[in-house]
Structure formats: C-alpha cells, structure tokens
Amino acid sequence: MEEEKQRGKGNRIILMPSPFQGHITPLLQLANILYSKGFSITIVHTVFNSPDPSSYPHFSFLPLHGALSETEASKVDAVHLTEVINVRCVQPLKECLTLLLSHDKVKEDGCVSCFIVDAALYFTQGVCDEVGVPRIVLRTGGASSFLVFASFPLLREKGYFPVQESRSEEVVVDLPPLKVKDLPVFQSKEPEAFYKLVCRFVDECKKSSGIIWNTFEELESSALTKLRQDFSVPIYPIGPFHKYSLAGSNSTSLLTPDKTCISWLDKQEQKSVVYVSFGSIVAISEEEFLEIAWGLVNSNQPFLWAIRPGTIRGSEWLEPLPSGFLENLGKRGYIVKWAPQEQVLKHPAVGAFWTHNGWNSTLESVCEGVPMICMPSFGDQKINAKYASDVWKVGLQLENKLERGEIEKVIRKLMLGDEANEIRENVMNLKEKANVCLKKGGSSYCFLDSLVSEILSLKS
Ligand code: UDP
DSSP states (O other): OHHHHHHHTTOEEEEEOOSSHHHHHHHHHHHHHHHHTTOEEEEEEESTTOOOGGGOTTSEEEEETTSOOHHHHHHSOHHHHHHHHHHHTHHHHHHHHHHHTSHHHHHHHOOEEEEEEETTOTTHHHHHHHHTOOEEEEEOSOHHHHHHHHTHHHHHHTTOOSOOGGGTTSBOTTSTTOBGGGSOOOOSSOHHHHHHHHHHHHHHHHTSSOEEESSOTTTSHHHHHHHHHHOOSOEEEOOOGGGSOOSSOOOOOSSOOOTHHHHHHHTSOTTOEEEEEOTTTOOBOHHHHHHHHHHHHHHTSOEEEEOOTTOBTTOSSSTTSOTTHHHHHTTSEEEESSOOHHHHHHSTTEEEEEEOOOHHHHHHHHHHTOOEEEOOOSTTHHHHHHIIIIISOOEEEOOSOOOHHHHHHHHHHHHTSHHHHHHHHHHHHHHHHHHHHHSTTSHHHHHHHHHHHHHHHOOO
C-alpha cells in the first residue's frame, strides 16, 4: 500500500539497458524490484534487441529510433556495437530525456527521480549532466571483475597489456589470485578498442550518483571493500536480482526457451545431469563443438545441452554432428536451442553446470547450489571462472586443451571424485548466503533500502 501511495506521488525512474541478453535481463529485473518499491518505470532502449513490452505491461517503453539498425548491429562484435551506441545514441537520448523531463510530461507522468543505465553506456553521463537528471549506474557483471577493469591503466603501466602468452602462469602482482591468463581480453581484431571502452566506462562510473551491483556482500566482500576505498560514489550490492520474490515472473529472454527439456529432466536421476550452455554471445569452432559432443557422450552422464543457433562458427545449428549421432544418443542427452536456464538450474536432476561463466550464469549457478565446470572465453568470464574455481571453490576449470578425454575426466571429477563433495558443500553454503542476504536485515535487503532512500532524495 505504501508503494502504491509513493507511485501515486509520481516517482518515476527511467532505465536504459545495453542491448545484450546478459545486460537486458538484470536491468529489467532491477526495474521490477524498483517497481515493487513504488516507483513508476520507463525503459528507454535501442530498437536492436528491443525488450518485449508485452511482458511488462506495468512499464512504459520508449525506443530510441534512428540510432542503430538491426542490419548494422548484426555486422559488428559486442565491443564495436557498444561503441557505436555510445556515439549514435547521444542525440536521440538527449531529445528523449528532454521530453520526459518537460513540464507537461512531468505534470502528466510525475517527476523523474533518476536515470539508471548500464555501465557500458558511458555516453549517458554527459547527457544526464546536460539535461539535469542524476545518473545511477547498473554494473551487470561482478564486483571482482570490475575491480580488475578499474585497474586497467595500472596493468598497462606494469606491462601486463597486451597479454603475453609466455607469461600466462605468472600471478598478477596487484590482483592475486589472478594469473596473467585470467586477465580479461576480448576476441576482437582490435584489443585496444576493448581497453578503451573499459577505461571510459570505469571513468564515467566515478562521476555517477551511485553504482548498483547484481551481487551480494558475502560473495564479493573483498572486491566491494576495495571499490568503496577507491570510488567516492555509493555502492549498492543488492543482488541476486533473480531471487527476489516478486509478484508475476516476467520473461526477459530474447529467444524462446524450449520448456520440453523440463519433462526430460523429470525423468532423470537426482543430481545426475550435466547442463551445458555458453550463454548468448560465445561462439566455438566446429572442432571444439565435436570434442564437446564426444566428451559428453563418453562421460556416460546424462546431459542437457543448450546450443544457440549460430554458436558454431560457419554453421546454422547442429550440421557438424556426424550422421547417426543424434539417433544413437537416445535418452542419454537432450539438445535445445535455448533453455529456461533458471528453471533448469533449480531442477533436482541437475548435478553440474558446464558454463562459459558469464556473470548471470555464474550467479544463477551459485544461487541454486550447482557446481560448475568453468570454460570462460572472453571479457570478465575468465575472472568469474577463477573466482568460482579458486576462491569460492565451487567448480573446476577446464584448463587444458578442449579435448574429449579431458572433458570426460573433468565431468567425472566433478560428479563423482573426492573433490566433488567438498565443492558441493561450498556451493550449498553460498546458496544459503544468497538466500539470507535478501531476507529482512540481510545485506542486500539493507542496501536496497538505502538505495531507495537515496533515489527518493534525488531531484532532477
Ligand atoms: N540463458 C537462458 N537460456 C540459455 C542460455 C542462457 O535463459 O539457454 C540466460 C541465462 O540464464 C543468463 C543469460 O542468458 O541469465 C546469459 O547471461 P550471462 O551473463 O551468463 O552470459 P552472456 O550471454 O552475457 O555471455
């Protein structure tokens, strides 16, 4: 009731996601959390990878037309696409915010408290300063990886960049337990573009009115403590967003999840299935794909594999599989194009998650107490994987060559080996902490309260 009263007073928040699955999901979840606290919600977004307004009838949606076409967007990698958005959206966003802040609009829709935006969209700080609205940043990745991003200039000064393979086993002096091989890189023809993007978004975060994280204090306390020392803006770790119990669960998926896999899981033994998914962006070669397929089959564990179309470079979907592979697989494996991942990880039949360690996947696995096989590819994934395997000790890294024998070995080790029990115990402990932090008096619960008070005190 208090919430409805507050909404009645017209406390509106405008939010903008970066248009990638792993960024859209947490931003919409955050919008739902803030809605539940009594704020009205407007989502400003690119036309490319636009969220589905019908899943959120309680929000207003405003597309930024003319900034970027689908065809243009499909031609470049995520780093370049982010750069293009940072340049092309300046004018459309300025016009959009000016309209939303105009006297007539405020009279109609209520006053705007702040603009909450994905950290990667650094251009928004300048726009917000110009139109006079406070900007709060949402960092959709973890705090530990952000700390590494914030150290990029120092790492370059100390000669760690560009990353040299010959030094891969060296521990990074200022960032233990990370080794040189764990440092974030981006598979791009121009690694410099990634470096520049990161430095720019870290700098603009420092000018914001606060940074929200989809993490929790107990998971990343040392990184959060360090960030509080280095950044003078308030820091709000209020995750895990997807575990808030909110009325109605709205879909954030850009692809349609294939729910038939749940009835397949229903027929499997408890904790027997290896769930495999490499998220929404990672691509692999045909050779790697075949090694994974044979490794899974040879492990003799049942597996559920989400293979997004386009994952295998040069193929539409499963064409590289040898003829007869799927027929011989029988009931031992189940393949879908896109899984209802949260539901899958919650399922009692799932015993391990072979993941690329995108932050959302890592957090979702932790929250359901599922041990991980870590196979990071680029960006923050290597750092998340290192934390999962060496700091939280909730998974094993697939470190050597991606080869069927190695895969078989690591699956056995995680499902059956001596280490398996210890890893399971560690991840169950973290699961419990993730539950507790959201309860009354828990860390995320309290940080959310202070975030709400802060937003209510902001005036545009
Ligand atoms: N996901 C899903 N079904 C799939 C694969 C992934 O629902 O088959 C979701 C997953 O739950 C997560 C998001 O897609 O919320 C992927 O985000 P993440 O940060 O893990 O990786 P990214 O896609 O950004 O690399």
